Amino acid sequence: MKFSAQEEYGLRCLLRIAKFYAVEKSLTIPEISRAEGISEHNAGKILRVMRIGGLLESSRGQIGGYTLTRPPDQISVGEVLKVLGGRLFDDEFCSTHTGAMDICTNSIDCSVRSLWKMIQDSVDSVVSKMTLKDLMARENFLFDESFGNSKINEELKEIES
Numbered sequence: 001m002k003f004s005a006q007e008e009y010g011l012r013c014l015l016r017i018a019k020f021y022a023v024e025k026s027l028t029i030p031e032i033s034r035a036e037g038i039s040e041h042n043a044g045k046i047l048r049v050m051r052i053g054g055l056l057e058s059s060r061g062q063i064g065g066y067t068l069t070r071p072p073d074q075i076s077v078g079e080v081l082k083v084l085g086g087r088l089f090d091d092e093f094c095s096t097h098t099g100a101m102d103i104c105t106n107s108i109d110c111s112v113r114s115l116w117k118m119i120q121d122s123v124d125s126v127v128s129k130m131t132l133k134d135l136m137a138r139e140n141f142l143f144d145e146s147f148g149n150s151k152i153n154e155e156l157k158e159i160e161s
Contacts, residue, residue: 010046010084012036018072018132026065070077085149
């Protein structure tokens with residue numbers, strides 16, 4: 001089971017933007033692109049998807065850029081993943097992956113379908129409870145006092161300039 005690059009980069013971009021939510025600073029595509037090490041074109045496409053999905057708002061002009069539509073503690077990882085790529089398993093999966101037949105030969109009491117549903121339910125139960133703020137807290141926790149804080153401060157200063 002793999003998450004797409006769009007989901008990975010989208011979460012990273014949102015976390016980058018979320019770090020500046022409290023100070024009401026928006027970030028531009030070049031700033032996000034440079035900080036996350038992805039192309040401006042790719043960052044722009046992902047940010048557009050998240051804006052259309054209601055996670056971001058954008059503004060133009062000298063102080064323009066992208067900001068979250070809500071505080072980080074009100075945006076769940078599940079909502080982000082849904083906007084960026086959908087679910088791993090959807091009930092309509094069996095109607096679109098029937099093989100050469102119109103109806104799946106295993107549609108009644110399918111053990112594979114049960115497996116995918118259990119996995120999806122487990123993923124949903126975790127990502128629906130976890131917010132961007134939770135991820136930000138975990139990120140900060142992973143940094144050691146002497147190394148992490150100075151690295152984060154340097155990174156924030158570089159983006160702000």
